[in-house]
Amino acid sequence: MDNVTPIVRFGNTELGNLEIKKVDGNGNPLSGSSFLITPNPKTGIDNLTVVDNGANDNSSTAGTLLVTGCKLNVEYTVHESVTPSGYKTAPNQTITLTSSDVVTLTFTNNLGKIIINKKDAAGNIIHIAGAVFKITPNPYTGTDNLSVTDNVVVNGNYDNSSTLGIVELINVPLNVQYTITETAAPTGYALDTASQQGTITTETPNLTITFNYTNQLGKIIINKKDASGAIIHIAGAVFKITPNPYTGTDNLSVTDNVVVNGNYDNNTTLGIVELINVPLERAIYSGRDGSADGLCALIRPPSKGR
Numbered sequence: 001m002d003n004v005t006p007i008v009r010f011g012n013t014e015l016g017n018l019e020i021k022k023v024d025g026n027g028n029p030l031s032g033s034s035f036l037i038t039p040n041p042k043t044g045i046d047n048l049t050v051v052d053n054g055a056n057d058n059s060s061t062a063g064t065l066l067v068t069g070c071k072l073n074v075e076y077t078v079h080e081s082v083t084p085s086g087y088k089t090a091p092n093q094t095i096t097l098t099s100s101d102v103v104t105l106t107f108t109n110n111l112g113k114i115i116i117n118k119k120d121a122a123g124n125i126i127h128i129a130g131a132v133f134k135i136t137p138n139p140y141t142g143t144d145n146l147s148v149t150d151n152v153v154v155n156g157n158y159d160n161s162s163t164l165g166i167v168e169l170i171n172v173p174l175n176v177q178y179t180i181t182e183t184a185a186p187t188g189y190a191l192d193t194a195s196q197q198g199t200i201t202t203e204t205p206n207l208t209i210t211f212n213y214t215n216q217l218g219k220i221i222i223n224k225k226d227a228s229g230a231i232i233h234i235a236g237a238v239f240k241i242t243p244n245p246y247t248g249t250d251n252l253s254v255t256d257n258v259v260v261n262g263n264y265d266n267n268t269t270l271g272i273v274e275l276i277n278v279p280l281e282r283a284i285y286s287g288r289d290g291s292a293d294g295l296c297a298l299i300r301p302p303s304k305g306r
């Protein structure tokens with residue numbers, strides 16, 4: 001035991017290693033960032049700029065920045081000075097290195113969210129499948145457009161809300177103006193043809209923009225007329241509508257000027273029966289008042305108010 005080699009530790013010259021990982025909201029690496037470290041870990045004064053896969057980065061992995069030769073027992077402030085395009089800058093972090101172990105700081109860049117609500121004329125969410133939206137540009141490529149169908153999930157990027165009538169797109173880059181167009185309405189409803197636009201910025205509350213698209217239903221009007229074509233303003237007319245527009249089955253009996261649940265006769269004029277909120281293309285409706293049958297198919301609403 002005469003030849004023991006002494007281990008000499010130079011405590012003042014031991015240096016640390018700081019690793020910075022740059023990820024998106026799903027934890028995937030993001031390239032293109034730069035960080036400013038104050039003070040400069042190599043000198044203890046001023047500051048040091050580290051560029052991913054560039055200046056002062058000792059890791060060739062995109063999304064990972066490694067700074068070697070850092071002085072220990074100094075509190076460093078790490079600031080994201082260049083944020084990958086379309087992402088929100090992550091908050092500053094502080095770290096004090098106490099050994100040569102690699103210490104990792106993770107900086108997560110959040111993205112925005114687009115919520116599209118399907119509403120009826122009364123402002124209630126339409127919990128019926130079938131709505132499709134076109135988003136231009138495609139938030140995930142920045143080009144062309146993206147077609148999103150309510151409750152159809154592809155790659156986790158499309159509709160993230162499992163509620164029918166609500167479409168939610170997550171991880172949407174900021175500072176891009178998106179144009180959203182409804183290309184298919186919930187089954188039974190008329191399309192809302194007006195495109196809407198929006199941009200998510202760092203100032204947008206919760207990084208979320210919400211769009212409301214309103215879909216109309218149809219209307220059936222039944223006029224009671226005499227032989228000369230004039231409305232008969234006398235009570236007593238009863239009509240049977242087959243199928244019941246509100247259930248799609250059986251039939252519905254409607255009496256002129258008798259209102260039930262707001263769905264039956266909505267016209268207070270005697271001689272005119274008006275059924276509102278009638279689904280489109282659900283069926284051919286037939287009506288009968290004892291004298292003659294009438295047939296109608298509602299393909300689109302007679303008028304479209306907003």
Ligand SMILES: [Ca+2]
Pocket residue numbers: 052053054057059060061062063064065066
């Ligand atoms: Ca790197």
Ligand SMILES: [Ca+2]
Pocket residue numbers: 150151159160161162163164165166167168
């Ligand atoms: Ca949904």
Ligand SMILES: [Ca+2]
Pocket residue numbers: 256257265266267268269270271272273274
């Ligand atoms: Ca009436």
